[in-house]
Structure formats: C-alpha cells, structure tokens
Amino acid sequence: MSASRKKDPCKANACRIQACLNENNYQEDKCADVLEAMRQCCLKWHKVSLCCSGIDLEKPYLTEASKGAGKSEK
Incomplete structure (x- = not known):
C-alpha cells in the first residue's frame, strides 16, 4: 500500500x-x-506515474516549427 x-x-x-x-x-x-517535458518524464516513468495516462508517448510536442514559435513574440 505504501507504493501508492x-x-x-x-x-x-x-x-x-x-x-x-x-x-x-x-x-x-x-x-x-x-x-x-511531460512527455519526456512519461517516457521514463509511465509505468508508475498516474499523471501519464492520456499522454501520447509517440507524439513529440516540439517540432522545428514550434521551437521557434512564441520566442519572437516576447
């Protein structure tokens, strides 16, 4: 029970x-x-992390387009 x-x-x-x-x-x-960052955490901890349910481990969230997006807006 302590594991939970x-x-x-x-x-x-x-x-x-x-x-x-x-x-x-x-x-x-x-x-x-x-x-x-969440996906990377879940790649490592998905077997023990309840927060990882629903995270698509196969889909990177950062693409070349999104890496530059938002930085020029600030």
Whole structure:
C-alpha cells in the first residue's frame, strides 16, 4: 500500500501544463515545451506515474516549427 503513497514523479510537470494552458487561453501550441517535458518524464516513468495516462508517448510536442514559435513574440 505504501507504493501508492509515493510522490508521482511527473506530477510537477502536470501542474506546469495546467498553469501554462491557463495562462495562454488553452492554446496547446503556446505550451509545447511544457508538454514535451511531460512527455519526456512519461517516457521514463509511465509505468508508475498516474499523471501519464492520456499522454501520447509517440507524439513529440516540439517540432522545428514550434521551437521557434512564441520566442519572437516576447
């Protein structure tokens, strides 16, 4: 039972996603870096992280187009 009480290794990333989406009117493209960080966490921890359910491990969120997007806007 103690295994279920351990801290989820990807929970902080999930919280960052929620904050980013909230700050950006839920436009996923503005949060690609945060989404990709979550995917990377889930690639490592998907077997133990409940936060990873629903994350597509095969789909990179950062593409060449999204890497440059948003940086020139700031």
